[in-house]
Amino acid sequence: MAIIRTLKPFFPTPNSKPPSSLLSLSSFSTSSPSDHHPPTPISTVVAVLTHSRSKSRWSHLRSLRPDGFSPSEFSQIALHLKNNPHLALRFFLWARRNSHCPHDLTSYSTLIHILARGRLKRRALALLRDAIRAPESNPLKVFETLVKSYTECGSAPFVFDLLIEACLISKKIDSSIDIARMLISRGISPGIGTSKFLIREVCRCHGADEGYRLYEEIFVSNCGVVKPNVEILNTLMVGFYQDGDMEKVKEIWDRFSESNCDPNCYSYSILMAVCCDEGKMDEAENLWEEMKVKNLEFDVVAYNTIIGGFCRIGEVEKAEEYFREMGLSGIESSSTTFEHFVKGYCKVGNVDSAMLVYKDMLRKGFRPDGSTMEGLIGGFCEKSRGLEALEILRGAKGGFGFRPTRKSIEVLVMGLCREGKMEEALEVQRKMVSEGFEPCCEVYGAFISGYVVQGNSEMAERLRKEMLQVCG
Known part of the structure; x- marks a missing residue:
């Protein structure tokens, strides 16, 4: 009830004079047959829809209204069906499929409200996306039409959450922000789920600072209508982490206590990732112990985070301890787990162990990313095993269609040249060019050095001249 009261200053009330564009319920026929009033064209159509059998309903409508319905007529009919949203939707789809109504934003909005009040959120969301994409439409026009017809349709407040979500799904991020701010300015906050989706997409498209500004408008400046939960704060932490603003991640962490909100395992994983990236593994382990004290259940993300941290600083044995604990806890390894160990073993020069992990990874159906392949190839080249x-x-x-990165090819070519395997290096370099990778100065330098070692000064000189032309 509090939400409905909040909406009253924003939406037309039953006692207020409705805008001229609104449909008037007083013009609808609501009489029963016993009232002895002659049926209106609208009530006749409603009777056909509600009382005819489904197989004969549509043919009866065609014969009754061969020229179809205007959007306004559709809205009037649909409002008589608002307690039967499934039937209203079938009527809408039938009219659209058979070109029996040139639906506009008014008819779309009427049905969207009916679906929202009937809790058919998925259907309402689909229609909102269609309405946004309609010719001569845009999200703000849809918003305006929904506002005008809100009270008359007896809608539900989350219809505007659905509109924001439809904008986000349709990649209309700026429109979703505008709509959210118009609601916030009237003391109406998007729901928690919608706020999370909105802040996440704003962080992704416009940066975490903009996402944080929106967070403050929803949860701080809006008189505390809604309170942030752990997922909202996690979303902000991830946004700042991806932007590389580690201090801001820690600042958001402090918001947990301010909001009387308990961090979960994922919250700790994000903060541990910051510690790992900064090489502060003591702090990461302290967080790990704090999670144990709080009886938080560790997941694969938490284990991968701390394993990756130890592998990056070359403490693979410590990472193995957590890996064993992970197995004893019944948590399955992911592709990321194996990738951390491949890179970790290569970092400490144990390429044979890295190769064993790589093969095990492939057996389990995981596929390494480009950086893992670069690490593995580079590790073997550093051991003169080009x-x-x-x-x-x-x-x-x-085996799995891996597309080599420029770096992996360059590392391999330079490694082969250092070993004097010039023919093999040339073969790789030719394929590199065929795949659109032009050789860089470092690759030229590797070839020149290789030919100098072989005593092929003529080839070395030719390559020097070519390098000056290519690299300047």
Whole structure:
């Protein structure tokens, strides 16, 4: 009831004079047959829809109204069906499919309200997306039409949450922000789920600072109509983490106590990721112990975070301890777990262990990303095992369609050149060019050095001249 009272200053009330564009309920026929009033065209159509069998209903409507219905007529009919939203939707779809009504924003809005009040959210969301994309329409026009018809249709407040979500799904981020701010200016806050979706997309498209500004408008400046929950704060932490603003992540962490909101396992994982990226593994382990004290259940994200942190600083044995604990806890490893160990073993020069993990990863159906392949190929090249690195690359291309990155190819070419494997290096370099990767100065330098070591000064000189032309 509090929400409905909040809406009263914004939406027309029953006692207020309705705008001229609103449909008037007083013009509708609401009489029963016993009142002895002659049926109106609208009431006749309503009777056909509500009392005819489904198979004969539509043919009866065609014969009754061969020229179809105007959007205004559709809205009047639909409002008589508002307690039967499924039937109203079937009528709408039938009219649209058979070109029996040139639906406009008014008819769309009427049905959207009916579906919202009937809690058919998925259907309402689909129609909102259609309305946004309609010719000569836009999200703000849809919003205005929904506002005008809100009271008359007896709608539900979350219809505007659905509109914001439809805008976000349709990648109309700025419109979703405008609509949210118009609601907020009238003391109406989007729901928690919608706010999370909105803040996440704003962080992704416009940066975490803009997402944070919107957070403050919804949860701080809006007189505390709604309170943030753990998912909202996690969304902000992720946004700032992805933007590389680690201090802001820590600042959002402090908001948990201010909001009387308890962080969950994912919250701790984000903060641990900050500690790991900064090489502060002592702090990461302290957070881990704090989670144990709070009896939080660890998940694969938490384990991957701390395993990755130890692998990045070369403490693979410590990472293995957490990996064993992870297995004893019954938590399945993910692709990320294996990738951390491949990179970690390569970092400490244990390429044979890295290769074992890589093969195990492939057996389990996981596929490494480009940075993992770069680490593996680079690790073998640093051990002067360039031919093995070449076989790894060939196997990845043939086995799971791996597309080499520029860096992985350059690392391999330079490694082969250092070992004097010039023919193999040339083969890789030719394929590199065929895939659109032009050689850089470092690659030229590697070839020149390789030919100098072989005593092929003529080829080295030719490449020097070519490098000056290409690299300037």
